[in-house]
Amino acid sequence: MLEVRGIQVYYGAIHALKGLDISVGHGEIVSIIGSNGAGKSTLLRTISGLLRPKEGDILLNGDSIINLPPNRIVQCGIVHAPEGRRIFTNMTVGENLQLGAFIRKDDAIASDMEAVLNRFPRLRERFKQNAGTLSGGEQQMLAIGRALMARPKILLLDEPSLGLAPNLVAEIFKIIRDINRDGTTVLLVEQNAIRALELANRAYVLETCRIVLSDTGAALLANPKVREAYLGG
Amino acid sequence: MPLEAAALTHQRFSSGKFWLVRIVSIALLVGIACLFQFAAVPHMGIYDKRLLISAMTFASLAVSLNLINGVTGQFSMGHAGFYMIGAYTGAKLTTTFYDRHLMPDYAWLLAVICGGAVMSAFAGFIVGLPSLRLRGDYLAIVTLGFGEILRVVVNNQDGGDKSLFGLNLGGSYALDMPRGSRISELAYIFVFLVITIAICRNLLKTAHGLAFLSIREDETAAEATGINTTKFKVTAFVIGAALAGIAGVLMAHYNGSVTPNDYTMDVSFLLVTMVVMGGTGSITGAALAGISLKLLEESLRSVPDIPAVNLWAAVVVAILFAAVLKRGGLGRVLNAPALAVVRIVIAELTLLLIAYMVFKLWHTQMSIVFKVAASLVFLGCAAAFHARDNVRKALPTFGYLVTCVAVVLLISIPLASAFHKLPLLQKLIGDTTYKATDVRWAFFATALVITMLVRSQGLFGHHEFSWSFLGRSFGKRSETVEASA
Numbered sequence A: 001m002l003e004v005r006g007i008q009v010y011y012g013a014i015h016a017l018k019g020l021d022i023s024v025g026h027g028e029i030v031s032i033i034g035s036n037g038a039g040k041s042t043l044l045r046t047i048s049g050l051l052r053p054k055e056g057d058i059l060l061n062g063d064s065i066i067n068l069p070p071n072r073i074v075q076c077g078i079v080h081a082p083e084g085r086r087i088f089t090n091m092t093v094g095e096n097l098q099l100g101a102f103i104r105k106d107d108a109i110a111s112d113m114e115a116v117l118n119r120f121p122r123l124r125e126r127f128k129q130n131a132g133t134l135s136g137g138e139q140q141m142l143a144i145g146r147a148l149m150a151r152p153k154i155l156l157l158d159e160p161s162l163g164l165a166p167n168l169v170a171e172i173f174k175i176i177r178d179i180n181r182d183g184t185t186v187l188l189v190e191q192n193a194i195r196a197l198e199l200a201n202r203a204y205v206l207e208t209c210r211i212v213l214s215d216t217g218a219a220l221l222a223n224p225k226v227r228e229a230y231l232g233g
Numbered sequence B: 001m002p003l004e005a006a007a008l009t010h011q012r013f014s015s016g017k018f019w020l021v022r023i024v025s026i027a028l029l030v031g032i033a034c035l036f037q038f039a040a041v042p043h044m045g046i047y048d049k050r051l052l053i054s055a056m057t058f059a060s061l062a063v064s065l066n067l068i069n070g071v072t073g074q075f076s077m078g079h080a081g082f083y084m085i086g087a088y089t090g091a092k093l094t095t096t097f098y099d100r101h102l103m104p105d106y107a108w109l110l111a112v113i114c115g116g117a118v119m120s121a122f123a124g125f126i127v128g129l130p131s132l133r134l135r136g137d138y139l140a141i142v143t144l145g146f147g148e149i150l151r152v153v154v155n156n157q158d159g160g161d162k163s164l165f166g167l168n169l170g171g172s173y174a175l176d177m178p179r180g181s182r183i184s185e186l187a188y189i190f191v192f193l194v195i196t197i198a199i200c201r202n203l204l205k206t207a208h209g210l211a212f213l214s215i216r217e218d219e220t221a222a223e224a225t226g227i228n229t230t231k232f233k234v235t236a237f238v239i240g241a242a243l244a245g246i247a248g249v250l251m252a253h254y255n256g257s258v259t260p261n262d263y264t265m266d267v268s269f270l271l272v273t274m275v276v277m278g279g280t281g282s283i284t285g286a287a288l289a290g291i292s293l294k295l296l297e298e299s300l301r302s303v304p305d306i307p308a309v310n311l312w313a314a315v316v317v318a319i320l321f322a323a324v325l326k327r328g329g330l331g332r333v334l335n336a337p338a339l340a341v342v343r344i345v346i347a348e349l350t351l352l353l354i355a356y357m358v359f360k361l362w363h364t365q366m367s368i369v370f371k372v373a374a375s376l377v378f379l380g381c382a383a384a385f386h387a388r389d390n391v392r393k394a395l396p397t398f399g400y401l402v403t404c405v406a407v408v409l410l411i412s413i414p415l416a417s418a419f420h421k422l423p424l425l426q427k428l429i430g431d432t433t434y435k436a437t438d439v440r441w442a443f444f445a446t447a448l449v450i451t452m453l454v455r456s457q458g459l460f461g462h463h464e465f466s467w468s469f470l471g472r473s474f475g476k477r478s479e480t481v482e483a484s485a
């Protein structure tokens, strides 16, 4: 469905991704793990059009999306929930969700909003509250909810469990699985390697700007090298 | 369908009430404009009229700048530039093509307005482009430069023989109009102010309004959400500039002349101040801050000359006393819950006293503009204090503040006169007298500083103005004061 071919990405003089290939199949959950600064967020930013690669190509169902601006890429169904939540703090929860559906013109928005609020009952309780006053976990739910409002075909999640208490982490991962079951393909970047690999159909290990390993989630979980480097032995 | 979702998606355009409200408000607007033109203006002096016009012009400029700075979060400091482009376009068109037999004056004005708006909008487009790459301070510097370069170029074309590309656009000159015919009138400027507010408000009410705001909140997130940030940023610049351009046309034709000195950096700074003070993003905030700062600036012209010793003595005493009140137990005593009734009585008595003063004001020589403004503010505040939910919170707070000020005055007057005689102070300051014209800006700045200290979010924060909101925010302060006491 989504194919990334040999992309080279630079921040000024910093070479952040050195020729990277990944592919995501229809209906899959694909995880990307790797240490800090490996380039995981950079990869997601490049896919969603926030960064332009110097070389390489990104294909969605066979069509190149490399020259599209971010808003067109969202319209194509690739929606990015960026690292660190980045919700609109001075707007209400409802307005945040409404903005998530900004690119849509259809009239199923209200029912999708309803679906999101059912998925995240806490957001319903705080519908008219300023998003900045939500707790970290609620903000993460809002960030995911906002992304869902765009009706993604592929959802790019950047560290959704960042800074959450263990029980909330479990809840978020369960929600991701539910979202995937309902038909959304998920590309997940995580520090929480165990959970990310457990959840994933397939996974990639990204190290210093390159993919160094790729396999099914279960196989990577059993891989001694991965265990040593990312799962704490 | 559950409530929230339905409410959001069917927010507007769903009922006939929508059009009824529009039509009634347009009728009201026209009515008020006529009232202005035929009932109020004939009784106004030149000065009153000029005061009101410049206040309204600045209010509309602040509202249009608010669209760029406040709502979209792009720090523009070149608003005087757009204002100037409108004014000079209008002036050039009128001096070159105006013919009173060609079309009626109002039609001509409309045509010139279109010209000015288009030119300014174009400039807004050009200046908006850097906003795609620059953020924050950097954009501020670029826009500031734009405004100043423009003014300097125009200023340098003074004299008639110099020209740029064969066109002389510059300098100070009078619009060549038949004596006594002023195309632009107070009522037009009033209507324009209302239209500016309406445009910005409607823009923000739609789903697109949220898109503008989201750029201010977090540009990257807005982009990731699929918002075409480029389009919205440039649009904000274009609309804001076009509105400023129209204000320029109107003002130039009201004055009957143009001069580069009306469009200095000071104007841009003042406008930015108005936007910040109104509460970034709040339209009514910008409009009210625009009117009140302009009126304040003007009214400070009539401040008498002040002996420096008196001024400094008063300042020192006030600071000392404020510190005592804050630190010592006095504030706690004055604010004791048991004394709430006393505070309410004091508040009511004060309101009565102010009512009497406002009443007396009408018999003085003061400008009618100030009289009306003071009365409106008083009536509004009094009503706000007595609104249903506010009586128990806002009124006691008001009483508390009044008591504090009274105590400060009671103590500081004798203290100040003692201070006043201190040899050290005498020696330091001598017998200088501050000329009102010199200290005017110092007073102005002090007023700004105090306002920002008291309400760092600006007058209305991210909210829009409503009297009950004003009362509520008074009440809120009292809660925090009581909690900290």
Ligand SMILES: Nc1ncnc2c1ncn2[C@@H]1O[C@H](COP(=O)(O)OP(=O)(O)OP(=O)(O)O)[C@@H](O)[C@H]1O
Pocket (backbone or CB within 6 Å): A011, A014, A016, A034, A035, A036, A037, A038, A039, A040, A041, A042, A043, A083, A191
């Ligand atoms: N805006 C930027 N300008 C310059 N360098 C950047 C920028 N953003 C990221 N980098 C660099 O690119 C590299 C990859 O960063 P990236 O954010 O993709 O890492 P990451 O894998 O997401 O790490 P983490 O797990 O800590 O989020 C890092 O070395 C980082 O310093």
Ligand SMILES: [Mg+2]
Pocket (backbone or CB within 6 Å): A040, A041, A042, A083, A158
């Ligand atoms: Mg990252």
